Amino acid sequence: MTEDKIGSGIGAEIGLNGAENGAEVAGVPADKSAEAAGENRAAEAEKIALEKGLHILYEDNQIIVALKPQMMGCCPDESKDENLFDKLKEYIKEAYHKSGNVYLGLIHRLDRPTGGVMVFAKTSKAASRLSEGLQKGDFEKKYLAVLVGEAEGERGTLVNYLRKNTVNNMVYICTPSEEGAKYAELDYKVLGVKNKLTLAEIRLHTGRTHQIRVQTAGISHPVYGDMRYGGASAKKGKLALFAYSLSFTHPVTKERLKFVALPPDEMPWKTFDVETLAGVKTKND
Secondary structure (H helix, E strand, O other): OOOEOOOOOOOOOOOOOOOOOOOOOOOOOHHHHHHHHHHHHHHHHHHHHHHOOEEEEEEEEOEEEEEEOOOOOOOOOOOOOOOOHHHHHHHHHHHHHOOOOEEEOEOOOOOOOOOOEEEOOOHHHHHHHHHHHHHHOOOEEEEEEEEEEEOOOOOOEEEEEEEEEEOOEEEEEOOOOOOOOEEEEEEEEEEHHHHHEEEEEEEEEOOOOOOOHHHHHHOOOOEEHHHHHHHHHOOOOOOOEEEEEEEEOOOOOEEHHHHHHOOOOOOOOHHHHHHHOOOOOOOOO
């Protein structure tokens, strides 16, 4: 069964290891004392997360699912800028009073200008299993994008070969025979068209650098705000690309999980009723 979670917070999932079975704390039955202890730990952790500006969708002993803001790196890089990976490690260390180094496994990435849902592993076992699942296609990633122009038709598939120029960090559509060419495929569904803009849902079948940006620009519908690949036609503004849905199998429980989140309530997203058009529910099932 797939469980949808939207901004569900962390209270119901963390702090599950309260009093040992059969024990009592201050005369309170074990089950009630464990529940109370768990609630206190959850409240403390949630407070720390908010203080650090983190939006945690879900957390248990094995994984943590969080929302990456636009223009924040997902992990450390040469810029030494603030990044989600380090912020989550700091949060875990403080919230659970960890001494020494805190383990956190990076499973997948999002480009700096792209916001959205990410999952990290809290144990090496979870990291290994999630990474294996990612390689075998167990992860389903869906994005929302505002594209420039009015796309024709209801849905389509884009198939290209892409190569990356490591000198300028640009990605180009190329022929299959070119050196460094990598196969790239995505599906898109048009959710709405308004004011010469298109709201599209995009599902990746491959995970190439800048894939969505390059392939949509290749059909003359660049992502809004993507001056890099769309040029002047892309319109100035924040990149309107958001990883709104992430589905995968839990590395330990084997439960199928799905997490969704809405893009920022700002232009150009406000052109559309994104919540309705994307079919995003505002409460957990």
